[in-house]
């Protein structure tokens with residue numbers, strides 16, 4: 376039986392005796408592709424630019440990965456959400472439903488477009504919003520829904536699409552954390568009018584340091600999105616002048632060439648993340664007193680950007696914070712508290728009635744409405760996010776399990 380004094384948090388030796396390796400996202404393949412782009416540029420005397428053959432190929436290949444449709448590279452996940460919403464041409468002061476748990480980049484574009492975010496709570500025990508929670512914040516002023524699929528785990532997008540159909544609302548799926556995740560065999564991002572993806576370096580796959588993509592299943596929607604992503608240029612329109620006011624959110628050829636190589640690796644990245652989670656399950660992580668593995672809804676394919684786990688403090692002598700602090704001290708990589716992903720609780724969102732767009736007399740809703748989101752807050756209290764890298768194998772799984780067993784043993788309530 377491990378004693379409290381043996382825990383690293385109390386001065387004992389760490390269970391993980393080595394430094395975890397990084398994700399190893401980049402290899403010679405990306406380097407070669409980038410070098411070829413430069414070689415061609417030097418040979419021809421022309422700098423590589425944007426909206427060129429690499430991006431065209433990237434869009435085609437990403438759309439094929441998604442199961443068919445159209446895709447455009449953009450320069451961040453935030454701008455992917457922005458461009459998708461801009462393409463919908465929402466009237467100012469429209470209310471837009473958004474997830475309680477999301478990155479700031481998933482909600483701020485709504486306000487930047489002069490629209491009003493209406494924050495839907497998560498489903499009980501989840502980081503994801505559900506149909507009931509979406510419907511609860513719909514009003515006669517609602518014009519769109521932005522659904523985030525958090526941490527690699529798809530939201531109940533089929534249920535949310537039914538609510539959207541009932542109120543005739545377009546849906547933007549924010550897939551920044553869930554590339555390749557699926558519901559009943561269909562990829563997230565392909566249910567709504569648009570799927571918005573972040574392709575910055577920390578995501579499943581990337582176009583370099585920053586990047587993003589917008590996917591859609593309809594060609595007219597694609598051209599609308601292209602115009603919205605590039606200052607309203609009249610793509611696929613008869614006119615020669617810019618068609619709508621919009622900003623420049625273009626990806627460039629350098630990002631596209633990296634993204635094409637990375638996209639080829641994506642299925643393997645997903646498979647290796649899923650395999651690593653299975654290794655932890657096989658080694659008994661779910662049988663520990665303090666750990667509960669959240670149930671995954673049937674038909675859902677989770678791609679584990681990280682793994683959301685729940686701490687059962689009733690079976691422990693300590694709470695989640697202490698349990699996670701002890702795991703961190705043993706050398707396990709985890710985020711003990713994901714409340715950094717509740718942007719509606721942040722300073723920028725406070726005092727709304729006195730800020731644009733809420734304070735504009737054209738907005739006819741209640742600018743002082745509060746979003747309590749008890750399920751989201753409860754989920755933050757119980758859960759932590761375990762880091763899952765696709766580069767890890769048995770050695771890392773053994774070390775992580777040894778650390779969990781040591782901490783769980785010491786804190787188990789007997």
Ligand SMILES: Cc1ncc(COP(=O)(O)O)c(C=O)c1O
Pocket residue numbers: 451452453454456477478479480481523524549550551552573574575586587
């Ligand atoms: C759910 C969600 N939406 C949007 C974004 C913004 O993406 P980016 O950082 O590429 O702008 C992120 C980034 O992590 C995210 O997790």
